[in-house]
Amino acid sequence: MEGRERRCLLVKIVFGILGIISGISIFVSFLHYKNYSAAIWGLLSAIFASINLNLHVIYRRGALHLKHTPESLRVVKLSGVILSIAALIAAAIYFILVGVYHEGYKIDGFAPAGIFALLTLKWTVQLYFTGKKYEKFLRTSPGEMPAKGPYQSFE
Numbered sequence: 001m002e003g004r005e006r007r008c009l010l011v012k013i014v015f016g017i018l019g020i021i022s023g024i025s026i027f028v029s030f031l032h033y034k035n036y037s038a039a040i041w042g043l044l045s046a047i048f049a050s051i052n053l054n055l056h057v058i059y060r061r062g063a064l065h066l067k068h069t070p071e072s073l074r075v076v077k078l079s080g081v082i083l084s085i086a087a088l089i090a091a092a093i094y095f096i097l098v099g100v101y102h103e104g105y106k107i108d109g110f111a112p113a114g115i116f117a118l119l120t121l122k123w124t125v126q127l128y129f130t131g132k133k134y135e136k137f138l139r140t141s142p143g144e145m146p147a148k149g150p151y152q153s154f155e
Contacts, residue, residue, distance in 0.1 A: 019049030
């Protein structure tokens with residue numbers, strides 16, 4: 001792994017950790033306000049952020065070829081597409097409901113759920129691109145590992 005690629009990967013790992021933390025905090029906060037739709041979208045956001053984070057960490061450790069096959073990453077890509085469509089449709093429905101009921105932004109309304117469905121959309125789209133990148137990596141270099149880094153535990 002080159003220096004630039006390693007830094008880019010480190011940034012993705014940090015954002016993945018922040019995505020998990022924010023998704024869990026959204027879940028807990030909106031459960032308190034009894035906005036269960038927004039809470040569930042926050043939890044889904046954390047789950048998809050953790051899947052992305054897991055893929056990046058496995059790649060960084062050089063164990064991607066041990067944990068995944070190109071076919072399993074194709075399933076990740078397909079899941080990313082399907083879940084992106086679902087999140088986009090849900091966000092559109094929530095924002096339509098905000099308009100129909102003239103809600104504005106209320107903590108227990110539809111707007112927070114729509115916003116967090118869009119946040120989930122971000123993670124599902126990234127899930128597609130992460131799966132695509134690592135599937136291509138496994139197809140072009142089967143059995144190869146990236147250059148040894150400080151966090152790798154094999155040898």
